[in-house]
Amino acid sequence: MxxxxxxxxxxxxxxxxxxxxxxxxxxxxxxxxxxxxxxxxxxxEGYIARRVVLLDRALAGLPTTMFVIVRTARHSADWLEQFREAIIDVPEIVEVHRMTGTFDYILKLALPRVEAYDDIYKALIERVEFFDISASVSMETLKATTTLPTRYAR
CATH class of the missing domain: 1.10.10.10 (Winged helix-like DNA-binding domain superfamily/Winged helix DNA-binding domain)
Structure with missing residues (x-):
């Protein structure tokens, strides 16, 4: 407690x-x-999972954030494993979430420039079959934090 x-x-x-x-x-x-x-x-007890250093994205040469929306026609365990294998070793993919609603997954990418997305796109579609994949560039970050509220912790 x-x-x-x-x-x-x-x-x-x-x-x-x-x-x-x-x-x-x-x-x-x-x-x-x-x-x-x-x-x-x-x-x-696991409340502190790890301690990390957060880099300045601009100084690290990764000022561009893209969100990739993925829809799949297959929802099998083997497709999911293929997808995990395709994304796991791509350092530019910094977050991946399985979603409810009209699309299946959203990926957050940290890139040096928009054009760098093309290489990642080509690598993904080579390894995994998608129903639809589309990307959007973040124009501005209104809020970004790594700090979680602690009032819910038991």
Whole structure:
């Protein structure tokens, strides 16, 4: 069961995973050892899945975001496995979601420029049969965060 201090630790670590335990402990009014034990418990219990560094997309040479909408006529386990194999090793594909509604999957791509999508498109259609595949370029990001709300955590 999480308490308010645990939730605050999770919020602070999501904002800056490199925050020193001493600074974190001070912000949540705990001793360094008590704070360290809580962080370890949060990791052991799976609340903290991993710690990562987020790159600046423009400086990384990947300023373009594209969303690819996929529809398939096949909904078999073997098609899904083919699809997973086709997308898993493409680093430009940063997210893939199976959807409800009028399309089956949405892919989020981080690209250096719009034209780079063509290579990924060709590689995908070579490996997997699609009913329909279409792409849209994101013109502007209105909100992007990696921070999850902690009020729902149990």
């Amino acid at each position: 999480l308490d308010d201090r645990d939730r605050k630790i999770l919020v602070l670590l999501q904002e800056d995973a490199a925050l020193a335990v001493s600074d974190l402990a001070e912000r949540v009014s705990l001793s360094i050892s008590a704070c360290s034990r809580r962080i370890q418990r949060l990791e052991d």
